[in-house]
Amino acid sequence: MELTNKVVLDELVAYIPDSQDFLEAALGIQRIERIYDLRIDDLAKGILQDKQYSIRFTFRDRLAMGHLMFKQGDFLAAAKWYRMASKLEPKEDNKILNKILGDPTDILKLQYLKALFVYASVFSGDSQNNDEALAKVEKKFADIGNVDIDEFYLKLTKPENDIELEKQLYETQRPSTDFEKGCHGEFQSKSRLTCSYNHTTTPFLRLAPLKMEEVSRNPYIVMYHDVLYDSEIEVLKGQSDGFSNGFADEKNGSIIRDIVARHVWWSEESPIRERINQRIIDMTGLNISITEKIQVANYGLGTYFKPHFDYTSDGFQTPEVSTLGDRLVSVLFYASDVAQGGATVFPELKISIFPRIGSAIWWYNLYNNGTSDTRSKHSVCPVIQGDRWTLTMWIHLFPQMFKAPCLI
Numbered sequence: 001m002e003l004t005n006k007v008v009l010d011e012l013v014a015y016i017p018d019s020q021d022f023l024e025a026a027l028g029i030q031r032i033e034r035i036y037d038l039r040i041d042d043l044a045k046g047i048l049q050d051k052q053y054s055i056r057f058t059f060r061d062r063l064a065m066g067h068l069m070f071k072q073g074d075f076l077a078a079a080k081w082y083r084m085a086s087k088l089e090p091k092e093d094n095k096i097l098n099k100i101l102g103d104p105t106d107i108l109k110l111q112y113l114k115a116l117f118v119y120a121s122v123f124s125g126d127s128q129n130n131d132e133a134l135a136k137v138e139k140k141f142a143d144i145g146n147v148d149i150d151e152f153y154l155k156l157t158k159p160e161n162d163i164e165l166e167k168q169l170y171e172t173q174r175p176s177t178d179f180e181k182g183c184h185g186e187f188q189s190k191s192r193l194t195c196s197y198n199h200t201t202t203p204f205l206r207l208a209p210l211k212m213e214e215v216s217r218n219p220y221i222v223m224y225h226d227v228l229y230d231s232e233i234e235v236l237k238g239q240s241d242g243f244s245n246g247f248a249d250e251k252n253g254s255i256i257r258d259i260v261a262r263h264v265w266w267s268e269e270s271p272i273r274e275r276i277n278q279r280i281i282d283m284t285g286l287n288i289s290i291t292e293k294i295q296v297a298n299y300g301l302g303t304y305f306k307p308h309f310d311y312t313s314d315g316f317q318t319p320e321v322s323t324l325g326d327r328l329v330s331v332l333f334y335a336s337d338v339a340q341g342g343a344t345v346f347p348e349l350k351i352s353i354f355p356r357i358g359s360a361i362w363w364y365n366l367y368n369n370g371t372s373d374t375r376s377k378h379s380v381c382p383v384i385q386g387d388r389w390t391l392t393m394w395i396h397l398f399p400q401m402f403k404a405p406c407l408i
Helices: 002-013 018-033 042-046 059-072 076-087 094-102 104-124 129-140 146-156 159-169 178-184 230-242 269-282 319-324
Strands: 195-198 210-216 221-224 262-266 294-299 305-310 327-334 344-346 349-354 360-364 379-380 383-385 386-396
Touching: 018 042, 018 059, 018 178, 059 076, 059 104, 076 104, 076 159, 104 146, 146 159, 178 344, 178 349, 210 349, 230 269, 230 386, 269 327, 269 360, 269 379, 269 386, 319 386, 383 386
Parallel strands: none
Antiparallel strands: 195 210, 210 221, 221 360, 262 294, 294 386, 305 379, 327 360, 327 386, 344 349, 344 379
């Protein structure tokens, strides 16, 4: 019986979150807060973009987020998280946890005061940088006792003082980048763009035209609707057994790329794969090499892809590029809706495209002379709620010798 229990426990351990899982989740939360410009006060209460969720951050959750921000040197964010932790009491049923990890209240008091002092020292100009301020604070707190810390903490958390402190913590606003504005949905829609049925790209479309929406004319970006079906999506999601974490990939074998999504390459031939290939040909009018792979990607909570280019000068030197040429066109299918977040943003063009299941977008990464078009820089906004499933194919340059001869 004991042996059986041990086997069961050993199997369960593999599913228990470890420190890396915690770090990834915490960084995802941090990313959502920063990119969407959320108030930590609201986030801690489970309010995201004015939507109240049933789950709220516990005392230890808030404390842990404060510790992470403190460790990263973001003392303003650390102070905000510690402040929210100070508004909750540790639960009575956490006595066993407190015996193992220690009483978190004393840690909170000290770290909260340290974070505030470091931020205030730099903000006021008393210290040149965080390192200098932290050294001063560590020396100062080494000379005072727990009684003084308790008194200062109690004074700080009095309602009248806390209200004033909240104003000071939130009075400084960082300007949003174009990427962040796109994630917020702040970009204005382009004028004089049209929606139509495409029945000209290939002969087949005369019988079954595709719904096409112009997103941009210069550079050319279009969105097609109802071009990926539920049955195909189920097969695509079934490829998830071989998924790997995208953030672990390397750029040219040395520098880790800043991508946090799970993905797998789909290269095997199948009827569904053939249908999708033909649909891409119908949408773009370009040739697809039989060696082209399709990337299936899944973005979970807080996952994103920073602004980047798909052409090779951004570090995507792959075997396909060596034999087929640079990535001329990117074709991106949306295999899910996303409840909140997950938009595709072109920051240079001030364009945001929010996922719509069954739709696809495609754009050129190169000019007609084959040189890189920097306007094709794009990014994926962090997912707040739900999953973002996508299917991506890159169409390479060399197979277009007769389709687009001026590019070769």
